[in-house]
Amino acid sequence: MKKLIAIVEDEPAIRDNYAAAFTREGYTVRTYGNRSAAMTAFAARLPDLAIIDISLEDEPEGGFELCRQLRALSAELPIIFLTARDSELDAVSGLRLGADDFLTKDLSLAHLSARVNALFRRVDALRRPNEENQVVQRGPLKLDSERMQVEWEGKVVLLSLTEFWIVHALAKHPGHVKNRQQLMDAANVVLDDNTITSHIKRIRRKFQAIDPKFDGVQTVYGMGYRWVE
Amino acid sequence: MESVLREGEKQSLAAVSQTIASSLQGRGDLLYRSEAAGELAKPEPFDVHPLPLAGEPFLDGYADDWPQTPRASSDSSPYGYAHSSGRAEEQPLPPQAWTYVNNGQDRLGILTGVHERMLYVLLDVRDDKLVFDATASNPLNPQALGDRVWLGFEDADGVERQVFISATSPGVVRARRIETRELGQQVAVEEPRIEGAWQPTSRGYRVELRVPLSLLGNRFGVLVDDRDERGALPSSYGTLRPDDLNTRGRLIVASPDLAPYLHQFIQPGLRLTVTTPQGSTLASADGPAPPADLGEERGILARIYRRLLDQPGQSRRLETPAPIYDHDRQKIIGTLRVTQTIDRWLTLRDRALTTLLNFTLITSAIAVLTMFVFAAHLALRLSRLQRASESALTREGLVTTFPETRAPDELGNVARSFSTLLQRLNEYTGYLRTLAGKLAHEIRTPLTIVRSSLENIESEGGMPPQARVYLDRAREGSERLNAILVAMGAATRVEEAIQGAERTRFDLVRVIASAISSYRIGFPAREFAERLPTEPVEIDGAPDLVVQMLDKLVDNAVDFSPPGATITIGVRLEPGAAIVEVENPGPPLPLEAHGRLFESLWQSRKGGDDERPHFGLGLYIVKLIAEFHGGRAEASDLPDSSGARFSVWLERRES
Numbered sequence: 104m105k106k107l108i109a110i111v112e113d114e115p116a117i118r119d120n121y122a123a124a125f126t127r128e129g130y131t132v133r134t135y136g137n138r139s140a141a142m143t144a145f146a147a148r149l150p151d152l153a154i155i156d157i158s159l160e161d162e163p164e165g166g167f168e169l170c171r172q173l174r175a176l177s178a179e180l181p182i183i184f185l186t187a188r189d190s191e192l193d194a195v196s197g198l199r200l201g202a203d204d205f206l207t208k209d210l211s212l213a214h215l216s217a218r219v220n221a222l223f224r225r226v227d228a229l230r231r232p233n234e235e236n237q238v239v240q241r242g243p244l245k246l247d248s249e250r251m252q253v254e255w256e257g258k259v260v261l262l263s264l265t266e267f268w269i270v271h272a273l274a275k276h277p278g279h280v281k282n283r284q285q286l287m288d289a290a291n292v293v294l295d296d297n298t299i300t301s302h303i304k305r306i307r308r309k310f311q312a313i314d315p316k317f318d319g320v321q322t323v324y325g326m327g328y329r330w331v332e
Numbered sequence: 333m334e335s336v337l338r339e340g341e342k343q344s345l346a347a348v349s350q351t352i353a354s355s356l357q358g359r360g361d362l363l364y365r366s367e368a369a370g371e372l373a374k375p376e377p378f379d380v381h382p383l384p385l386a387g388e389p390f391l392d393g394y395a396d397d398w399p400q401t402p403r404a405s406s407d408s409s410p411y412g413y414a415h416s417s418g419r420a421e422e423q424p425l426p427p428q429a430w431t432y433v434n435n436g437q438d439r440l441g442i443l444t445g446v447h448e449r450m451l452y453v454l455l456d457v458r459d460d461k462l463v464f465d466a467t468a469s470n471p472l473n474p475q476a477l478g479d480r481v482w483l484g485f486e487d488a489d490g491v492e493r494q495v496f497i498s499a500t501s502p503g504v505v506r507a508r509r510i511e512t513r514e515l516g517q518q519v520a521v522e523e524p525r526i527e528g529a530w531q532p533t534s535r536g537y538r539v540e541l542r543v544p545l546s547l548l549g550n551r552f553g554v555l556v557d558d559r560d561e562r563g564a565l566p567s568s569y570g571t572l573r574p575d576d577l578n579t580r581g582r583l584i585v586a587s588p589d590l591a592p593y594l595h596q597f598i599q600p601g602l603r604l605t606v607t608t609p610q611g612s613t614l615a616s617a618d619g620p621a622p623p624a625d626l627g628e629e630r631g632i633l634a635r636i637y638r639r640l641l642d643q644p645g646q647s648r649r650l651e652t653p654a655p656i657y658d659h660d661r662q663k664i665i666g667t668l669r670v671t672q673t674i675d676r677w678l679t680l681r682d683r684a685l686t687t688l689l690n691f692t693l694i695t696s697a698i699a700v701l702t703m704f705v706f707a708a709h710l711a712l713r714l715s716r717l718q719r720a721s722e723s724a725l726t727r728e729g730l731v732t733t734f735p736e737t738r739a740p741d742e743l744g745n746v747a748r749s750f751s752t753l754l755q756r757l758n759e760y761t762g763y764l765r766t767l768a769g770k771l772a773h774e775i776r777t778p779l780t781i782v783r784s785s786l787e788n789i790e791s792e793g794g795m796p797p798q799a800r801v802y803l804d805r806a807r808e809g810s811e812r813l814n815a816i817l818v819a820m821g822a823a824t825r826v827e828e829a830i831q832g833a834e835r836t837r838f839d840l841v842r843v844i845a846s847a848i849s850s851y852r853i854g855f856p857a858r859e860f861a862e863r864l865p866t867e868p869v870e871i872d873g874a875p876d877l878v879v880q881m882l883d884k885l886v887d888n889a890v891d892f893s894p895p896g897a898t899i900t901i902g903v904r905l906e907p908g909a910a911i912v913e914v915e916n917p918g919p920p921l922p923l924e925a926h927g928r929l930f931e932s933l934w935q936s937r938k939g940g941d942d943e944r945p946h947f948g949l950g951l952y953i954v955k956l957i958a959e960f961h962g963g964r965a966e967a968s969d970l971p972d973s974s975g976a977r978f979s980v981w982l983e984r985r986e987s
Contacts, residue, residue, distance in 0.1 A: 117780050117784060127791055127792075187777050190825070192828070211787060
């Protein structure tokens with residue numbers, strides 16, 4: 104059965120382009136121009152993945168509200184924010200609402216599609232029994248690349264897809280310095296330096312929420328970051 | 333000023349004289365001893381106008397004790413209204429007081445005066461040969477007759493009478509009248525009430541006589557019999573008719589009540605004088621000397637003022653004449669003169685002047701002081717406003733609070749306008765600053781449409797190869813556009829990131845040293861020299877940001893230095909600050925760039941060979957990070973102009 108992707112986007116041209124791209128990839132695509140239309144449809148049937156713009160027609164923050172409602176309907180449904188807004192605040196808000204990724208619209212369709220595939224893979228992996236061979240163990244860190252899930256001292260650290268890929272890139276080769284470009288490539292994104300810095304900051308916070316003494320991601324000034332055990 | 337004062341004083345004097353003159357209107361009886369005042373208007377040549385005398389002349393035949401005006405008195409009371417009182421200076425007899433008879437030759441000079449109901453007569457006779465009567469002879473004996481003086485007058489009943497004065501030697505003389513006894517015998521009877529003195533002079537002789545006014549009526553005259561030897565036929569001249577010795581002129585004497593009458597109008601510093609229409613004085617009254625506080629005001633200021641204001645040659649005496657009319661205002665029967673004595677006038681003027689000038693001086697001083705204070709206050713406020721307006725618009729467009737906006741005056745209006753203007757400017761600047769970000773955001777949506785459409789075309793495939801070229805070009809263009817957009821929004825993102833940064837305490841030297849070692853790897857075409865303190869330098873801040881700042885400075889230094897050049901990175905310590913310096917050889921800073929280098933989206937220096945969009949954001953980020961660390965960023969040429977030095981001050985506090 105084809106996976107159903109819902110695109111909630113008020114700009115018809117973008118909406119239709121994305122829809123065409125995903126249809127080509129073999130997905131079923133439903134598109135909605137505003138929050139109420141989307142919610143009506145979601146109440147009848149939940150999609151397998153939702154791509155949401157933040158500002159929807161006359162609601163500048165309509166995407167956030169939609170995300171909250173959607174998350175209430177399903178805890179596992181992958182949600183991707185795709186927006187023209189690139190402010191740090193929006194990203195934090197979106198991820199805090201339980202979105203799996205927060206992407207800006209300058210992301211290419213290929214990159215977007217890679218992420219969508221990755222998210223579907225993760226959903227599938229979560230449904231299957233745990234396959235230990237995909238797991239990387241680094242001290243207290245347990246990295247499941249199949250489920251895209253990270254555990255620290257046995258507790259799950261809720262990372263967005265981008266954050267997971269950054270941690271994955273760092274922890275795969277502890278002690279190796281990864282510069283920003285390498286991290287961006289690993290995360291399939293084009294980000295500027297400061298966005299990488301804020302991602303690193305967020306990753307540290309999430310680990311520190313579990314272990315206040317966490318110091319696994321170290322800054323190498325002038326070069327990049329490395330994982331230390 | 334002086335003329336105004338003088339005019340005012342004159343007016344009041346005129347008013348006084350008019351009043352007194354009016355009170356005297358028709359009072360001929362008060363003016364003159366005789367009633368026939370009305371006829372006096374017509375002058376007659378032989379009229380006798382006796383001077384009012386201030387004192388009693390001594391009967392000695394000399395005129396020098398005939399004071400016309402009151403003699404300076406030893407009387408200690410300045411307020412006495414007596415003739416002899418007052419401060420007025422003694423004046424010599426004026427020449428016109430004399431009446432001369434015998435045309436042209438002045439052989440007889442007559443001086444008359446009145447004092448206390450006595451008529452004094454002084455005769456100055458020119459006589460080549462003074463002939464006295466023979467001694468011990470009958471004065472009527474024609475053979476014994478020498479020079480002789482006749483007095484002729486109407487008595488109180490209007491009968492013409494004559495007395496003669498003759499002398500046998502200089503000295504006291506008595507008048508005699510000729511009486512005819514029963515047998516026709518003529519006898520010279522001594523008239524004891526008429527006394528006198530006979531005094532020879534170099535030119536002739538003088539006779540001084542005193543006659544009680546009670547003896548006299550309205551007419552009076554004198555006649556001199558001049559004989560060259562005793563018993564000779566005399567040549568007679570005088571104001572009497574030589575043939576019958578009858579009078580030809582009137583005796584015009586003031587009423588005894590006139591002087592007391594005038595006294596009641598007297599005021600300090602005033603002199604009242606009543607004259608006949610012909611101008612001879614009938615009576616005068618002097619006021620007392622002005623009180624000392626009026627008279628002796630002689631301060632230095634007063635002296636200076638007088639020196640400044642006195643005009644030499646100008647008469648200072650004020651005199652206002654007023655005619656005295658008879659009952660029906662037909663004839664002038666006399667003139668009243670009110671004279672302001674010089675002292676009173678001067679004192680008045682000085683006092684007024686002093687007061688006025690003092691007042692003017694004080695007022696001017698106060699005005700000048702007030703103006704000065706006001707001007708100083710205004711200047712202070714203006715300079716404050718000026719300083720504020722100079723510093724109000726910082727390079728970032730941030731308006732600091734503006735002074736004087738609460739002042740209720742025009743300056744306050746200006747300040748308020750300034751404030752409003754700056755506020756609007758600030759809003760506009762803020763709008764401009766966010767414009768790039770907003771624009772980027774707005775453009776991003778259509779750009780996304782373009783890019784996603786291009787990607788869809790590519791993915792659909794099945795297009796002719798020529799079209800593929802165009803597709804690649806379109807994609808390339810959209811990629812560049814995207815890069816530009818990212819750069820445009822970068823400033824806002826950087827600001828947000830910096831504001832959200834966390835502060836920790838870290839060792840600046842260690843962080844910079846580690847950064848330098850990575851630059852050596854990152855930029856193999858440049859040498860890196862370090863000038864770092866050996867001791868750790870602890871500062872509060874974000875090490876990430878400091879490294880980012882250093883990245884930008886090093887990027888900049890690499891861009892503007894030739895390959896193989898040595899870039900020097902140093903840390904210098906100042907009290908309260910650590911200074912990070914990055915020096916590179918290369919072109920000096922453009923002149924117009926000073927102060928603007930650190931602005932966002934400003935790019936002047938040309939150099940470097942990279943193709944990426946360059947929006948001058950690097951140095952703006954440097955500045956933001958410096959400010960985040962409580963410092964500032966500056967750029968300067970190296971002392972020998974061989975390159976540029978960028979310095980960043982970071983606040984350093986002892987923990």
